[in-house]
Amino acid sequence: MGAQCRAVLEAGADLLHLDVMDGHFVPNLTMGPQLCEDLRKALPEAYLDVHLMVTDPGDFVEPFAKAGANALSFHIEVLDAPGAIELCERVRSMGVSPAIVVNPQTPVEKLEPVLEHVDMALVMSVNPGFGGQAFIEQTLRKTEWLRQRVRGNQRIEMDGGVSPETAARVREAGCDVLVAGSAVFRQPRERWSELIQNLRGDA
Numbered sequence: 001m002g003a004q005c006r007a008v009l010e011a012g013a014d015l016l017h018l019d020v021m022d023g024h025f026v027p028n029l030t031m032g033p034q035l036c037e038d039l040r041k042a043l044p045e046a047y048l049d050v051h052l053m054v055t056d057p058g059d060f061v062e063p064f065a066k067a068g069a070n071a072l073s074f075h076i077e078v079l080d081a082p083g084a085i086e087l088c089e090r091v092r093s094m095g096v097s098p099a100i101v102v103n104p105q106t107p108v109e110k111l112e113p114v115l116e117h118v119d120m121a122l123v124m125s126v127n128p129g130f131g132g133q134a135f136i137e138q139t140l141r142k143t144e145w146l147r148q149r150v151r152g153n154q155r156i157e158m159d160g161g162v163s164p165e166t167a168a169r170v171r172e173a174g175c176d177v178l179v180a181g182s183a184v185f186r187q188p189r190e191r192w193s194e195l196i197q198n199l200r201g202d203a
């Protein structure tokens, strides 16, 4: 995994997005803090963007901060607004960048009270839990809504079904961080650089 991650960074990726699944908030299980720590050791310069698809994000903030995460995002579906704001402050106090995530079925307006406390808002463009799903077009509206509300130094990220076919619409809707998994990793390594340029809109 370290070799794959190094290769994707060399091919032009700006960061590594780690999908942490707890088998509860989503049906799947992926990685824990140990894998994050191992990646941090293997790739000291990499920006590690950790997406906590978990029911109790508060339990994982400290372990992932210690494991070398640069950013930690957690879901609005598992927190009320005061709880999300408190968690943002905890994350920031550990020197990590806080972000809030919204699932496809959740109204984006739920993010409003939390927005000023985060560095990034993450719009899920598939139902979280598995890779390789089809992009849900309506989620682009959420990005447009966010784009009108965020400050210049806040980012909007989109995760799920981002590919050369959807990336232009994602960028035009106002996203500046695009997460791609299958679109890159299911292709031969010789094509990664071209694919990443394509996602970025440089092609």
Ligand code: ZN
Pocket (backbone or CB within 6 Å): 017, 018, 019, 051, 159, 179
């Ligand atoms: Zn993710």
